[in-house]
Amino acid sequence: MTAPLPRLRARALLASGAGLSMAAALTLTGAGTGTATAADAPSTTVTPAGHSFAAQLNGKATFKAGSVTVTCTTSGSAPTAGSTNNRIPDAPDNHNASGPVSNNINPPTFGGCTTSMPGVKATVETSGTWTVAMQNGDPIVATLGMPTAGFKLTTTGLASCTVTAAPTAPASLPAVFTNGDADNPSKITLSGAPAAVKVEGGFGCPTAAKTSTFSAVYDVTDVTDPASRVLVGE
Template sequence: MILTNTYRLQSWLRSSGACLALAGAAALSPADAHAAPAAPAGTSMSPAGHRFDAVASGPIVFEAGPITVTCTASESRAQTGAGAYNTIPPGPGNANPQGPVAVRIKAPVFKDCSTDAPGLRVAIETNENNGPWQISLQYGKPSTARLSIPAGGFVLKTSGLLSCTVTAAPDASTTAQGHWEAGSGSALTMEHAQIPVKIEGSFFCPTSLTTATISARYAVHNTTDPDHGITVDPA
């Protein structure tokens, strides 16, 4: 049975890797390469000084070639005390007339993670050893939200028939692109946001891959005053 599963896994790795390469090639075009970015608008994040939680509302999906990992829960909770995480800067630091507002957040935790590959188990660890996790919110239509991951701040490990280690932002901090949902249900959403990775491990690990994706929706709740939402407005 182990030999049969290993054969199926090898075939799956080859076919999935080819599909990923084709998808990556199709995502780029000359028009993308020459498009000039618009100047950023000013941004204001409110209420100033309030704390917030970011809690996943739905599955979090990581894809690195043939490895697809789904976590049923993830969260970054507000912290108190000096240098508190998940706190909107007090005024006037909650506004930037020339671009985004950045907020340091507690490194998110990921729970109940599994993979659809046969015979694989998965574990995820996050850390702040090389710098902070942050979100940067930029007002627009729609407003954008970027999740900054410090170098080596996210490590995914598989075990079982295939032992691989996937390290996000292996050489320097990186940013996953997303957007901000306004209104009573404020949220940060990422849909196949790309992040650089380094993959190491046994022979059949897809070590040639240098990019993975994350898809998630994090609902953002005001913990200082739950009756008021977190808003992103023009500065």
């Protein structure tokens, strides 16, 4: 992101080192103009136009760096009063004739995080504006955008480390968007999405790690009308 999830204007959820991974985020950016990745990119439309949406972790999120894995059991991004984040643009801005639709979302939260290292606990802090861009196709491509230093993982215990994702520039995390149906919500799936990291700390910290990977599945639901589905099409 930093491509953007649904601006969802048819133009338009990191790891730590030595084993700490980095987290990614769901961003559906607000109204701006998306940028097509190619001159012949197919059209994209995100619906329902003007509806607010939430992204909630389905299962667990894992962040890996080196030999260490951080696992979080809760994560999500939801709309807040007075903000246009997590809102599909009104028509016609929910459509892009030749490229993705992008949107801003509130920074995702992460909780219930544990590490694969005995005696080491982890917490995650996020900040800034996250984004998501949806590009219609087969599969539907989602690009999650993370602002510079927008994700920080801190460990305490036998190893005290700080892992900052996208330390010097925004990061774009590749994902796949799957349209839901009457029985299932739409989903965003990240499978080993890479991101740059900076690891700081002493003994036990993977300070040599420069990248980490993030894997998670997020359910994307319509907050305005829970009976509706957030969908991406032509």
